[in-house]
Amino acid sequence: MINIELLVIGGGPAGLSAGIAAGKCGVKTIVVDENPLPGGQLFKQIHKFFGSKEHKAGTRGYKIGEQLLNEVDQDGVEVYLNTRVWGIFDNNIVGILKDGKTQKVKAQKIILATGASENAIAFKGSTLPGIMTAGAAQTFINVHRVLPGKKILMIGTGNVGLITSYQLMQAGAEVVGVVEASQNVGGYDVHANKLRRAGIPIYLGHTVIEAKGDIEVDGAIIAPVDEKFKVDKSKSFLIDCDTICFAVGLTPRIELAQMVNAPIIYMSTLGGYLPIHDNRLKITEDIFIAGDISGVEEASTAMEEGSLAGVAVAMELGKLDKNKGVKEIEEIYKRLAKLRSGQFGSKRASAKEEIIKKQMEMKGGFK
């Protein structure tokens, strides 16, 4: 059995930041990740991040990943790769699968940084080979450097859809269009304009109603939808494509939180069901969450949340002076407030507040 002070589950931006924050305070920490490479989805982000300098704005995602890995290394945090967590049991016992063998880890504190999974939509033919999530396309072009197809139709104009479309183009694919059911572009205009300048049509108020093809995709039928999302099939038309990507939002991965019976809440602004947490991201007596599992946001917020959870754990373990810790958390919240501002951010900010309020109302505190 491995005895450890802190086990962080998930080695993406949130998990690594949590490991770094705790590690800096001298908390003995292990970060586990099921992938052969750490960094979560950072390594497929080859674009420059937005925001202010303290959020590593202007740095490309994969570079941020490299920086985090360096820091983790310096702070003496161990990272177990190819390691799957298969269960959390009573008394903070965690079952991990590493090198084909199961091992028992007993951790004083646990941080869940399991991220999110991509959503799908269904239409006739939507399971054909050649239809995949935008994240899959992004991983394959930017990490594995293989094109998933030649002519790509993107569904969804959130930042993921816009950025991935642009990156597919950079990688040499032809993006034949971006389809968006609502009447407005979902993501930042900067990203949309880059596509428009490249001559890629953005079909606002449209949806895919069918994917053509017997054994693989060879086309898509799209049709206009009105404000109430009613489809007008009479005006449908065929788009020639061999690949369709879904960029239709993400859902927090909360299985492990459910396994420890953490109370769950539904928050549409944050991607759906997620664990109720307090203002230090705590969900049960010894378990914390950080990143997309606590609500789908961005890599920059995930990193701040990771630091927050790491600091909170260090304080609880007595490795960080209380006053100092409180101050650090205040600073993190100031930075988070900046990230959670503006048209989209402010909605997330109030959703986050609602969750914390809910936690305070819960009787009996933590289990």
Add this chain to the structure above:
Amino acid sequence: MRIKHHPILGEITEKKIVVIYVDGKKIEAIEGEPIAAALLAAGIRIFRKTIKTAEPRGLYCGIGQCNDCIMEVNGVSNVRTCVTLVEDGMVVKTQVGKGKGGDLDDKY
């Protein structure tokens, strides 16, 4: 199709080439890449056929979450090809229906 030149990531670096066999066909793969990447590079997009209706499926989430890309690899069924790395001489087969439990096919 492999992305040899990339405006941001630069040229593809020299990597060791290995060989894998997909439904009996020999294809080249780059050491350390997932099986699914080698298949896409070779233009193969159908990885399996579903249990009930034998519909084709291929790469979907690309990060090991969805299990849509499972194939039979070196005799083992239900292997997620998007997160399983290639090895020289690997034998990969389209998975038709349920995977195999064991090797005693003649018994059933």
Add this chain to the structure above:
Amino acid sequence: MNKKVDVIVIGAGVVGGAIAYYLTKKGKSVIILDQDEAASGASGGNNGQISIIDREPGIELDWAKESMKLYKEYEEIDEFETDLELTGGISLFYNEDEIRIGREVIKKYNEIGYHCEILIGEDIKKQEPYINTEIVKGAAYCKEEGKLNPFSITLGFIDNAVEKGSKLFNKTKVLDFKVKDNLIQEVITNKGSFYAEKVVVATGAWTRDLMSKLDLDYKIFYGRGSLMVTNPVEACIKGPIVPGCFTIGTLYEGDWNLLGLTQHKNGTITIGQDTRSFNDYNKGISYEGTVHLAKLFSEHFPELINLDIIRVWSAITPHVADSLPIYGFSGKYHNLFVAAGLKGAFTIAPAAGKMAADMILEDTYDHRVEEYSPARFEKGEKYEN
């Protein structure tokens, strides 16, 4: 106020479901209550096996025989799938002593027309080609055993009853009873009170707690069994496999080297073990239990170790002190019928449920069930008839 119905059935498992199904068929108005959901207890958490040679010859085997016919009827008449397959099943023995007792035990089944034999060594592989005969030295084979789909059956009963006008109330926990003149007048729940002419208790492992609200102390205890399920694979395990100690009665408390498994129609294999942790309603699973179960399976089936375990759970199952079901009208409360502790309920629930419905409506009485009467746990109380 809820309208008074003919019968309230407490417990939406296979036993309560079967009873509600037959009562509804006979035109009665039925309300089914469950503290959680249909098939959320032992009925949804088991291996779905038909077991014969762990039962004493008598009414249970008659029920078993009739139930197999009834399952066929459900498929034909009500169109709910049972996935019933009489594949034959084996009970595992690990040493000469167990095999010797096993030989004795199967004699009595052969005498009454069952097809049983003891398989030794490599012969076991005729039934289960992947079994490791280094560990498993012998097995009792019974041709009349098999497997079925517990979810489909339990839900089939309940959906049918609901379709024909009965009502199911999920997440409805019985808090108390109101009694007058030795009759239950009112069933008080977290969702209000319910009223009926008769009340059926089919609450399995929870029966003792529930009956304590009526000042009755039924000696029905419970244990936790852990199970896991693999992803679907081609057929590699033919019939149900159960621990031999259930058949030969060598089970002792604390033994957790028990392995039972079934491969289902959809290709998944459920692997289960009775963890023998008694008197604990905790449905959680433990690291040790899960790993142990996986280890047991891989020792028994070394060629199948590449199967992926996709889910693990536990189920609470009842054990009656004298190993007999508790089945019949209460001696104390004249409108209370109990059907609990029916071991391996899927083998007998259709016929036992059908008979229970008849008994509840006072259409029939079979003297063979007398020894199952709940009255045996109501001694000390004044028995009025």
